[in-house]
Amino acid sequence: MSVLPLEPFTRAEDRDPDSQTQKVARAVYEHIRASKLKAGDTLPSEGAFAEELGVSRGIVREAIRALTAVSIVDVGNGRRARVGAVDQQVFAILIDHAIRTEQVSVQQVWDLRRSIELRTAALAAMRRTDEEAAVITQHAAGMRAAYPDIAEITRHDFAFHRTIAQATRNPLYELIIAAFGVVIEETGPVGWHSRPDESERVAVFDMHDAIAAAIRQRDPTRAEQAMADHFDLSVKALVNAGVR
């Protein structure tokens, strides 16, 4: 039973404390929608919600905490609760949990990444700032320079993909790519150790350079193609390493 809003509240168990919390969480969520509040706007006090809904302040506090967990509400140190900004960490934890509990496989995550990153490469080539183009280029160079420090290569690799997502000017892409951080951190090293020879490792660096160059030159078609080549090689490496 979830403590989330948007659930119907017509069942017998609505009288138990968990369901009351759920009902209040829904009411708070509806208040944000109905009042057209934006991220950072202040919410009414716990007392005001308690009075309006005819429940204890303790229940309101619990409901606010549940909404805080999904970053719909943001509660600072003693500050009045505010409407929350979309939190990359929530997505990241959901993806991480799904992989660790084997509800999804690493290969399934990589297929989703591929679908999304063909597009982020193309959009970044069209919309990147000059500074973003420079940062993307630096991370590609940083990967090559960091060899054979795999942790450092992985750090540049993740920052490379994340900066491309950011350069799309669509926050949803950054949100989802950031959530893949955990997967990249853990499968990156596996992929590296599975590459049998030096030439394949060099190919990985060359591919990141090719993506960066296409984005720098504002060429979406070539950026997308270079990203596709990158994923084809990486997925092959994972398959060779026996990663499901």
Place this chain on the structure above:
Amino acid sequence: MSVLPLEPFTRAEDRDPDSQTQKVARAVYEHIRASKLKAGDTLPSEGAFAEELGVSRGIVREAIRALTAVSIVDVGNGRRARVGAVDQQVFAILIDHAIRTEQVSVQQVWDLRRSIELRTAALAAMRRTDEEAAVITQHAAGMRAAYPDIAEITRHDFAFHRTIAQATRNPLYELIIAAFGVVIEETGPVGWHSRPDESERVAVFDMHDAIAAAIRQRDPTRAEQAMADHFDLSVKALVNAGVR
């Protein structure tokens, strides 16, 4: 301040009750990872966590509730807490919240949908069961038959896309497409009203038929192309309707 795990706990405010909850939530999450628990597996009792971590049962209960909100833990009526299954509703609420608080625009959601659904169409053509092919075909036909009942068209439309996502055999796709339900429900009617003439409406039905046919005939290239045509037309309709 988030009640989520994976946060560092080295700060001064770690002694306040909210941070204690956060710390315990993290410990529970780490327990799930370290013990390699899967969805449905039972967690240790609140008392056991309280004793091991040296905190009150009340704090453990709050931490469990926070994890329940993101569906990492599932708590039934009086049952012992279990490891939760990935919850489509959590993604859906995050996306809904992001749109309503204007952190992302409808057009940005459509661009993400397009990136993902080109791939779901292709994968569905390769992996769909015969039953899924039949359901997809029925929803395409249902859209046309429902005209001019826009709510009913929208219902078939959403079920059509969701069944395609399901047919990919990759639960991440269904998770994300399901999260778009709210957007489809609200922008669907806007798109319809913006279509100036009958021929454009017929074109939408024809496109859904074309996608269904390609999936039925196991033709991933044609399925992807038909999905691209569909999105190009729909995005044009939204732009004409002035949807940001």
